[in-house]
Amino acid sequence: MHREFKEVKKARGKIEGQGLVAGRPAYSDDLAPRDALVVKILRSPHAHARIISIDSEAAEQLTGVACVLSYKDVKRIPFTRAGQGHPEPSPHDKFIFDQYVRYVGDEVAAVAAVDEATAIRALELIKVEYEVLDAVLDFEAAMDNPTVIHPEPEIHDMFPIGFEPKRNIAAAYDMEIGDVEKILAESEITVKSSYYTQAQAHVALEPHTAYSYLDLHGRLNVVTSTQNPFHTRRLLGQALEMPLRSIRIRKPRIGGGFGGKQHVHVEPYAALVTLRTGKPAKVVMTRREVFEASFARHQMRIDMQVGASRDGRIRALDMHVLSNTGAYGEHALTVFMVGGSKTLPLYNKVEAVRFGGKIVYTNKIPAGAYRGYGAIQGNFALESAISELAHELKMDPAELRRKNMIAEGETSEIFKIMGEGSEGVEMTIESCKLDYCVDRGSQLIKWDPKKLAVPSGDGKIRAKGMALAMQGSGIPLIDMGSAHIELQDDGFFKLHIGATDLGTGSDTILAQIAAEELGVSSDDIIVYASDTDRTPYDVGAYASSTTYVSGNAVIRAAKNMKQVLRAAAAEKFGVAAEEVEFDGKELRTGDGKHSVGLKEFSFDTLYHEGANMKTLAAEGSFSGEKSPPPYMAGFVEIEVDTGTGKVEVLDYVAIVDCGTPINTNLAKVQVEGGLLQGIGMAMYEDVQYSSKGQMLTNNLMHYKIPSREDVKKLTVELAESYDPSGPFGAKSVGEIGIDTPLAAIANAIYNATGARIRELPLTPPRVLAAIKAARPH
Amino acid sequence: MRIQLNINGLEKQFDIEPGDMLVDTLRRAGYTEVKKGCDTGSCGVCTVLLDGTPILSCSYLSAKADGHSITTIRGLEKEAAEFGEFLVAEGADQCGFCAPGFALTVIAMKRELGSPGEEEIKHYLAGNLCRCSGYESQMRAIKKYLEATHA
Numbered sequence: 045m046h047r048e049f050k051e052v053k054k055a056r057g058k059i060e061g062q063g064l065v066a067g068r069p070a071y072s073d074d075l076a077p078r079d080a081l082v083v084k085i086l087r088s089p090h091a092h093a094r095i096i097s098i099d100s101e102a103a104e105q106l107t108g109v110a111c112v113l114s115y116k117d118v119k120r121i122p123f124t125r126a127g128q129g130h131p132e133p134s135p136h137d138k139f140i141f142d143q144y145v146r147y148v149g150d151e152v153a154a155v156a157a158v159d160e161a162t163a164i165r166a167l168e169l170i171k172v173e174y175e176v177l178d179a180v181l182d183f184e185a186a187m188d189n190p191t192v193i194h195p196e197p198e199i200h201d202m203f204p205i206g207f208e209p210k211r212n213i214a215a216a217y218d219m220e221i222g223d224v225e226k227i228l229a230e231s232e233i234t235v236k237s238s239y240y241t242q243a244q245a246h247v248a249l250e251p252h253t254a255y256s257y258l259d260l261h262g263r264l265n266v267v268t269s270t271q272n273p274f275h276t277r278r279l280l281g282q283a284l285e286m287p288l289r290s291i292r293i294r295k296p297r298i299g300g301g302f303g304g305k306q307h308v309h310v311e312p313y314a315a316l317v318t319l320r321t322g323k324p325a326k327v328v329m330t331r332r333e334v335f336e337a338s339f340a341r342h343q344m345r346i347d348m349q350v351g352a353s354r355d356g357r358i359r360a361l362d363m364h365v366l367s368n369t370g371a372y373g374e375h376a377l378t379v380f381m382v383g384g385s386k387t388l389p390l391y392n393k394v395e396a397v398r399f400g401g402k403i404v405y406t407n408k409i410p411a412g413a414y415r416g417y418g419a420i421q422g423n424f425a426l427e428s429a430i431s432e433l434a435h436e437l438k439m440d441p442a443e444l445r446r447k448n449m450i451a452e453g454e455t456s457e458i459f460k461i462m463g464e465g466s467e468g469v470e471m472t473i474e475s476c477k478l479d480y481c482v483d484r485g486s487q488l489i490k491w492d493p494k495k496l497a498v499p500s501g502d503g504k505i506r507a508k509g510m511a512l513a514m515q516g517s518g519i520p521l522i523d524m525g526s527a528h529i530e531l532q533d534d535g536f537f538k539l540h541i542g543a544t545d546l547g548t549g550s551d552t553i554l555a556q557i558a559a560e561e562l563g564v565s566s567d568d569i570i571v572y573a574s575d576t577d578r579t580p581y582d583v584g585a586y587a588s589s590t591t592y593v594s595g596n597a598v599i600r601a602a603k604n605m606k607q608v609l610r611a612a613a614a615e616k617f618g619v620a621a622e623e624v625e626f627d628g629k630e631l632r633t634g635d636g637k638h639s640v641g642l643k644e645f646s647f648d649t650l651y652h653e654g655a656n657m658k659t660l661a662a663e664g665s666f667s668g669e670k671s672p673p674p675y676m677a678g679f680v681e682i683e684v685d686t687g688t689g690k691v692e693v694l695d696y697v698a699i700v701d702c703g704t705p706i707n708t709n710l711a712k713v714q715v716e717g718g719l720l721q722g723i724g725m726a727m728y729e730d731v732q733y734s735s736k737g738q739m740l741t742n743n744l745m746h747y748k749i750p751s752r753e754d755v756k757k758l759t760v761e762l763a764e765s766y767d768p769s770g771p772f773g774a775k776s777v778g779e780i781g782i783d784t785p786l787a788a789i790a791n792a793i794y795n796a797t798g799a800r801i802r803e804l805p806l807t808p809p810r811v812l813a814a815i816k817a818a819r820p821h
Numbered sequence: 822m823r824i825q826l827n828i829n830g831l832e833k834q835f836d837i838e839p840g841d842m843l844v845d846t847l848r849r850a851g852y853t854e855v856k857k858g859c860d861t862g863s864c865g866v867c868t869v870l871l872d873g874t875p876i877l878s879c880s881y882l883s884a885k886a887d888g889h890s891i892t893t894i895r896g897l898e899k900e901a902a903e904f905g906e907f908l909v910a911e912g913a914d915q916c917g918f919c920a921p922g923f924a925l926t927v928i929a930m931k932r933e934l935g936s937p938g939e940e941e942i943k944h945y946l947a948g949n950l951c952r953c954s955g956y957e958s959q960m961r962a963i964k965k966y967l968e969a970t971h972a
Binding site for chain 2: 055057058060061062064065066067068069070071073074078160161246247248249250251297298299300301302328330331332546547548549707709710712713716717718719720721743744745749750751752753755758760
């Protein structure tokens with residue numbers, strides 16, 4: 045299986061890297077026409093209200109204003125903004141504009157004007173009268189609350205997801221394998237606790253941006269910072285009641301996504317203005333809008349029970365989740381399900397396992413997709429609980445995990461029962477190097493179960509903690525990617541892919557994959573991606589799918605391309621196609637009688653062969669029958685100041701099994717970036733509100749993300765691994781890095797101080813209070 | 822009101838409103854390499870050099886820049902490409918949205934501090950946020966760049 049590679053498993057530089065550093069126009073707002081109307085959105089100042097009246101006359105009369113739009117101007121069509129497969133597992137509960145607003149930031153009206161200043165002045169001239177309604181801000185009080193957030197009759201689910209809007213329930217799900225209550229009752233040791241994870245903001249540095257225009261054919265073109273152009277076309281078509289043939293979506297470069305752009309946020313408003321005025325229009329969110337009115341991570345309460353035998357055999361796992369989807373239900377069910385389906389199989393030798401709960405509406409910012417996608421929340425509960433169990437058993441937490449964790453050749457019944465919004469698929473794990481990851485991580489962090497905490501003077505303690513994680517590689521039988529390869533004169537290839545590079549380097553690694561399969565250099569692959577008119581279909585960049593799903597599609601296209609080349613050469617040589625070999629440079633017969641260089645051959649096919657001339661091209665599509673999980677072991681060393689509660693991360697060791705890293709550098713940087721976002725969530729990132737539901741952390745001064753001064757050391761290594769189902773053995777790597785820091789750091793704080801903190805983030809006041817509470821009096 | 826700026830070596834005039842911020846004046850004039858990320862002077866993507874010193878153009882009034890010289894990353898093509906090589910070699914150029922402001926600050930740091938140590942580098946660049954990379958690959962690139970180009 046392990047072969048030598050020429051183009052993959054290499055640290056190749058990104059193809060667009062120098063262009064980006066040089067500042068060439070690349071992102072949506074860089075490319076928007078200078079004369080595009082500037083669209084600004086009037087947003088609700090109330091967490092829950094009914095619009096009694098909107099008076100936009102003064103705004104409309106302001107010089108330079110092209111139009112003002114509100115619920116009076118659009119047909120009331122419920123849709124979902126979640127970029128997901130069809131039919132979407134998210135309820136159709138959002139309207140482009142509505143007479144009701146359900147959180148501070150909800151869209152009330154849009155103004156289009158010749159410039160930003162005029163648009164902002166016009167916003168101020170719109171008079172809106174609201175009837176303020178009671179708001180539901182506490183997610184633990186949302187279910188069956190007398191205030192119903194979605195009483196409207198038109199909203200619906202696309203298939204049964206446990207949708208009960210009259211009870212403020214967006215979705216619900218329950219499953220059980222074996223008899224959890226019985227096994228827990230029989231277990232010699234049990235631990236039981238509730239864990240709370242907070243909402244986190246994505247903070248991609250490029251704010252959500254889209255511009256639209258009508259092309260020569262009168263078709264609506266939208267250029268947008270999206271992670272899923274094809275879903276965006278479908279969702280936009282639905283929301284605007286337009287046939288999809290009249291819409292084209294293009295994604296240029298985007299400045300980060302992390303799941304935050306796996307939705308339709310700004311596109312409908314630009315499009316509405318273009319359709320209304322016939323003019324180009326653009327929406328560029330302010331940072332405040334990104335914070336207040338895009339999406340955040342689902343806040344959760346996770347009730348966790350683990351049962352084990354005295355010798356450390358984990359017998360039962362029970363995870364019960366309450367998830368806060370905010371005002372709308374995008375990704376409500378699926379994020380929640382991943383909380384169980386991509387954590388619980390880590391310990392697959394249990395006799396019984398149960399997962400279930402509800403996702404509730406509140407009058408807060410809607411939650412959506414965010415890197416980790418539920419697995420990070422579930423991981424905090426599971427991996428904290430496993431360490432709590434280790435303490436009860438007086439066992440090394442690393443040893444307890446080694447004894448119970450999943451291994452190569454094994455499976456979990458959960459894979460079959462739980463998918464994303466529906467059933468999953470049976471899957472035997474063909475690559476899992478968790479044993480190596482734990483051993484190597486222990487070695488690098490110098491894990492000694494007898495010395496997990498050491499005083500370092502001045503009331504400070506250095507301590508270590510750990511956690512394991514798994515993720516997936518695309519959604520099996522749902523996610524599909526495709527690729528088109530075409531030979532060009534001079535012997536290079538066009539690679540057209542629907543896949544969506546959001547900064548991760550997928551354009552580069554898909555070119556590497558094509559080059560490896562074709563036997564040519566990556567320099568001979570020209571990539572064009574993410575254009576619904578001109579590239580083949582792809583679900584887009586989410587669910588850790590691109591390397592695995594789109595990568596496999598590229599391999600299929602390249603294999604087919606080789607067949608096409610051999611067949612065309614066979615015709616030229618007058619032999620059978622099976623007799624022709626291709627090594628990336630030359631097409632020749634095995635007997636050496638015929639040969640032609642690829643470059644010469646490419647000119648021949650397009651210029652020199654009269655009636656035989658043709659374009660040589662091939663396609664490939666792939667949808668996974670499984671979703672091989674990447675795995676990782678995370679180890680952290682921290683220093684806790686017991687006088688102040690301040691925690692410093694001194695080193696974070698991550699050993700990751702992502703199969704073959706297609707690009708060794710880019711894979712490693714994915715993990716480093718994921719780790720730091722996870723550390724940010726563990727330590728201080730927290731979306732906070734006033735008592736009226738106004739977000740307080742709506743800028744980068746009040747919502748802190750890690751700066752480079754916050755990083756002491758990240759130590760990332762990739763395990764040698766190969767998954768037979770992946771492209772050249774690759775699995776995914778985009779999300780796995782973010783999952784472990786929450787539990788690993790909380791576990792380290794416990795090891796340092798005896799304070800078990802089950803609520804995030806681990807801020808100094810919280811840590812200090814926990815230390816004081818844990819101290820024997 | 823009308824202001825005059827020397828941008829990347831060229832004298833240019835701009836008609837502005839008194840409250841306009843430099844980032845908007847520049848972007849409107851087509852200098853889209855100056856990015857806009859946070860509106861509060863927190864993220865560093867709007868960095869330009871004002872008379873050679875890095876400033877945040879989202880919190881700098883255009884009127885105040887009147888008569889001064891502004892350098893964007895496109896005014897430092899050679900240095901940007903030189904540093905870019907190290908950045909790309911480390912895979913540190915992720916989404917790239919922070920790259921122009923970040924590269925400009927690195928170049929200014931090199932001019933100002935010569936060959937700074939790790940803590941000095943972190944401190945000088947603390948205002949240039951990156952949400953993608955975790956900063957470690959950027960640090961590897963900066964160190965190698967400084968080492969390779971130190972006279």
